[in-house]
Amino acid sequence: MELLIQQLVSGVATGGIYACMALSIVMIYQAIHHLNFAQGEMAMFSTFIAWQLLQWGLPYWIVIPLTVAISFSGGIAIERIVIGPLGEAAVLSHAVVFIGLYAVINSLASFIWDFTTRPFPSPFGAGSQFGNLISNQQIGMIAVTLLVLALLYAFFRYTRVGLAMRAAAENPTSARLAGIRVGLMAALGWGMAAAVGSIAGVLIAPIVFLEPNMMLSILLYGFAGAVLGGLSNPAGAVAGGFAVGVIENLAGTYVPVIGSELKLPIALLLIVIVLVFRPTGLFGRTIVQRV
Amino acid sequence: MSARAADTEPQLSVRDVAVRFGGILALDGVRFDLHRGQILGLIGPNGAGKTTLFNCLSRLYTPASGDIVYEGGSILSSPSHRMPVIGIGRTFQNVSLFRRLSVRDNIRVGAHSTSASDLFSESLALPWVRRQETRIDLVVAELIDYLDLADVADVPVNGLPFGTQKRVELARALAIKPGLLLLDEPAGGLNHEEVVELGRLIRQIRDERGVTVLLVEHHMGLVMSVSDKIVVLNFGRKIAEGAPPEVQSNPDVVAAYLGGSTR
Numbered sequence: 001m002e003l004l005i006q007q008l009v010s011g012v013a014t015g016g017i018y019a020c021m022a023l024s025i026v027m028i029y030q031a032i033h034h035l036n037f038a039q040g041e042m043a044m045f046s047t048f049i050a051w052q053l054l055q056w057g058l059p060y061w062i063v064i065p066l067t068v069a070i071s072f073s074g075g076i077a078i079e080r081i082v083i084g085p086l087g088e089a090a091v092l093s094h095a096v097v098f099i100g101l102y103a104v105i106n107s108l109a110s111f112i113w114d115f116t117t118r119p120f121p122s123p124f125g126a127g128s129q130f131g132n133l134i135s136n137q138q139i140g141m142i143a144v145t146l147l148v149l150a151l152l153y154a155f156f157r158y159t160r161v162g163l164a165m166r167a168a169a170e171n172p173t174s175a176r177l178a179g180i181r182v183g184l185m186a187a188l189g190w191g192m193a194a195a196v197g198s199i200a201g202v203l204i205a206p207i208v209f210l211e212p213n214m215m216l217s218i219l220l221y222g223f224a225g226a227v228l229g230g231l232s233n234p235a236g237a238v239a240g241g242f243a244v245g246v247i248e249n250l251a252g253t254y255v256p257v258i259g260s261e262l263k264l265p266i267a268l269l270l271i272v273i274v275l276v277f278r279p280t281g282l283f284g285r286t287i288v289q290r291v
Numbered sequence: 292m293s294a295r296a297a298d299t300e301p302q303l304s305v306r307d308v309a310v311r312f313g314g315i316l317a318l319d320g321v322r323f324d325l326h327r328g329q330i331l332g333l334i335g336p337n338g339a340g341k342t343t344l345f346n347c348l349s350r351l352y353t354p355a356s357g358d359i360v361y362e363g364g365s366i367l368s369s370p371s372h373r374m375p376v377i378g379i380g381r382t383f384q385n386v387s388l389f390r391r392l393s394v395r396d397n398i399r400v401g402a403h404s405t406s407a408s409d410l411f412s413e414s415l416a417l418p419w420v421r422r423q424e425t426r427i428d429l430v431v432a433e434l435i436d437y438l439d440l441a442d443v444a445d446v447p448v449n450g451l452p453f454g455t456q457k458r459v460e461l462a463r464a465l466a467i468k469p470g471l472l473l474l475d476e477p478a479g480g481l482n483h484e485e486v487v488e489l490g491r492l493i494r495q496i497r498d499e500r501g502v503t504v505l506l507v508e509h510h511m512g513l514v515m516s517v518s519d520k521i522v523v524l525n526f527g528r529k530i531a532e533g534a535p536p537e538v539q540s541n542p543d544v545v546a547a548y549l550g551g552s553t554r
Contacts, residue, residue, distance in 0.1 A: 160403050163392075167400045170389040177349055178401045178463065179375035 006133060007249045013138035014207070014221075015245020016145030020200035021222025022241040023152070024193035026234050029226075030169040031189035032083065034094040038101035039197055040219030042078075044212060045105050046071040046198030047205045048113050051120060060123045067202065068195045075194025079187040109212040120205035141203045148199055149238055152192075156234075165189060217264050221248065224267040227274050230281025239283065244270065300363070302327040302503050303348075303471055308357035310343050310527075317343045319527040320357065325471075325520075330497055330504040332518030332535075334511075336547055339524040341507045342384065345475050348505070349374055349381045361471065375401070380469030382460045384476045384507075390449045394440055394459050395431060397448055401466030402427045434462040438492075453480045465496070471503045472496070478510040486510060490517045515539065523547070 021039065028036045050067040054060070082101065086093060124140035156162035168175040168185035176182050200222075201215065208214050221244050229240025244267060252263045274281060301324035310318040318340045325331050333341050346352040348359060350371035359366050366377060374380075380401075389397050435444050438458045443451055448459055457477060464472060474493070478486045490513050496502050508514045514521065514535075521538040523531040525547040531538050538544055 163396060163400060164403065166392060166396075167389045170391060171387055173351070174383070174387040174389065175400070176371045177351075177374055177381060179372050179403070179467065180400070181372050 002133070003253065007253045008246060009134045010138060011246035011249035012242060013134075013141045013245070014204070014249070015225075015242035016141050017200045017204045017218060017241075018221040018225045018244050019238040019241030020145055020148065020196050020203075021218055022225035022229065022237040023149070023234060024197045024200070025222055025226045026231055026237040027189050027193040027196070029231050030234070031165075031186045032094075034091065034098070035223070036101075036193075037095075037098040037219075038105060039193070039222070040215030041102050041105040041109075042071070042075065042194050043197035043201035043218075044215040045109050046074070046194070047120070047201035047210060047214070048109055050198070050202050051118065051205075051210055052113075054121065064123070064199075064202065067198050071198035072191040072195040075191040076187045078194075079190035083190065084183055084187065106212055113212070115211060118210040120202075120210045122206040123202070137206055144199065144203060148196060152196070152234075161185075161188070217267075220264065221245070221267045224270045226281075227271050228281055230283045232280065233283045236281055236283025240281065301325055302362060303505070304360040305344070305348075306358045306360065308344065308347060308354045308359060310340070310347060310352055311355050316527050318347070318354070321524065321527070321529050322357075323522050323529065323532055325503060325505060327470075327503055328497065328501060329519045330493065330506060330517055332514035332521045333505060333507045333524065334509070334514055334521060335524035335530075338526075340527040341524055342475060343527075344524070345381065345473055345505075345507060348473055349379060375467035375469075378468070378470035379473065380464035380467045380471070381473035382457070382464050382475060382477060384479060386453070386456045386460050388448045388456060388460055388463070391447055393445050393447055394451075394462075395435065395444045397459055398431045398434055398462045398466050399427060401463035402430045430466060430468075434466055437465075438462045454482075454485050457481070461492075465500070465502075469502060471505065474504060474506045474508075476507055476509060478508055478513050486513055489513065493517050 021043070024039050024043075025036060028034075028039070046067055049070055050063050053063045053066060058066070078101070082097060086097060122137045122140070124136040126136070128135040129139060156166060164175070164180045165185045165188060167178065168180050168182045169189070172182045175185075200218070204218055205214065208218070222241060225241030225244040226237040227240070228243060229236030229238065231237070247270070248263050248266055251266050303325040305321055305323050305325075307320045307322050308318055309316065309320055321340070321344060323331075333344065335341055343352065347354050348366075350366065350369065350373075353367065361377060361379065366374075366379070369377060389400065392400070435441055438461060440455070440458060440462060443455060448456055451459070457480075461474075461477070477493070478489055481489060493504060493506070494517060497504055506514065506518065518535060521531070521533065521535055522529060523538060523541070523544050525543075530543045530547060531541045533541075
């Protein structure tokens with residue numbers, strides 16, 4: 001029983017990270033209707049920046065906001081310089097650019113910080129609560145994830161810019177004629193996705209350790225979460241991320257053949273199953289066309 | 292009609308506008324004026340260039356030559372997202388709404404365009420931003436009432452009947468407080484009663500809100516009853532212009548619609 005609860009808790013904790021990744025994927029997907037393969041590498045790069053700032057002796061409470069701010073500007077810069085000019089180019093052009101971004105960011109990180117696997121200090125300390133049931137790191141991960149999700153919800157629901165971003169994603173032509181600068185909104189979406197990704201990176205780094213390929217599996221889990229919940233529904237993607245975290249942990253613990261080595265294929269299997277049986281995801285909305 | 296219609300300076304002036312798609316001349320030197328408070332009906336057979344002209348007026352297309360002057364200034368140097376500020380609102384032939392947003396949010400998007408708040412003061416929720424939000428809420432509430440949308444205000448537009456969606460789009464266009472309203476086939480897909488009601492509504496909008504209206508429409512009953520002036524296009528050229536009775540008896544117009552030799 002205690003093992004089950006422990007696995008559930010750690011599933012929810014890592015699920016929160018997947019939820020953040022799923023959310024960044026969906027935010028960009030909503031804005032430009034393409035999947036950003038480089039999302040994980042952007043988060044990895046942000047995490048390295050955070051590590052570098054910590055190395056220089058800055059305290060955590062300055063490092064986090066600074067990293068988020070740098071990532072936000074970086075996301076906007078990538079949209080303005082690389083993605084925006086692509087415009088309405090074909091799916092394949094976008095795919096190639098995303099793979100290019102992936103390679104460039106990955107190599108850049110290896111070039112600057114090399115491939116050494118580094119420990120990343122937890123911002124929440126090493127202890128645990130409730131008799132080793134849940135570590136401080138896990139509590140922190142869950143709390144920060146929920147805070148980020150609540151802030152994003154409030155932003156999209158209640159602010160003018162949030163509404164403008166939703167309108168621009170939904171119908172760019174009409175949005176433009178209603179006075180919305182659609183390009184700017186897309187850039188803002190990239191900035192916010194990069195910022196959310198950087199938080200996910202910093203939260204997961206104490207667990208997976210810091211190295212240029214750290215986000216590859218996280219991105220796959222995030223992608224599985226997004227597909228499971230539905231690419232058209234940010235809230236669904238978040239729920240999907242949490243679900244993937246729990247499923248992955250339970251399967252790894254209770255299905256003997258899977259173990260910790262075969263956890264990753266579960267994410268891939270989930271993607272395949274969802275796409276075959278329910279392509280819109282669990283919470284995806286199908287737009288009904290009147291005929 | 293109204294006293295202001297007698298202003299000498301036209302509010303909108305389309306000057307020799309030409310648009311080319313590859314080898315096809317979609318618009319070929321079209322020119323006409325529209326005075327403040329007028330309702331102008333733009334008619335012509337399919338493919339005559341009506342929607343192309345509309346897309347030039349809302350800056351989705353840029354003419355190859357010619358100029359479009361609104362309130363004394365050329366609009367061709369402004370991008371399409373500036374149109375609400377300039378004062379030109381439009382609706383689309385097949386309705387182009389934000390389908391997943393509620394009726395209220397759709398109209399709100401239109402109303403936001405005329406507010407001057409920026410990202411910075413927005414995120415700090417400065418007091419005058421909140422004042423502006425209240426102002427926007429009032430504008431939106433007034434339009435929901437004006438276009439009889441209260442029952443569906445918080446429903447996503449996705450599942451609403453087509454006629455209702457058209458009213459939502461009209462509300463969104465009015466939310467920018469336009470001086471000129473472009474209506475692209477507003478009667479398309481409406482039944483007889485709805486068309487009669489629409490004609491009444493267009494005149495009411497002009498009279499009560501002082502909005503000049505440019506209307507593309509195939510429903511002849513509606514165009515002829517509501518318009519002060521008609522412009523007829525055929526194959527990208529203007530073939531007639533005048534009051535409804537004049538245009539109806541013009542032999543070129545009859546030929547364009549029914550075929551047959553011109554003169």
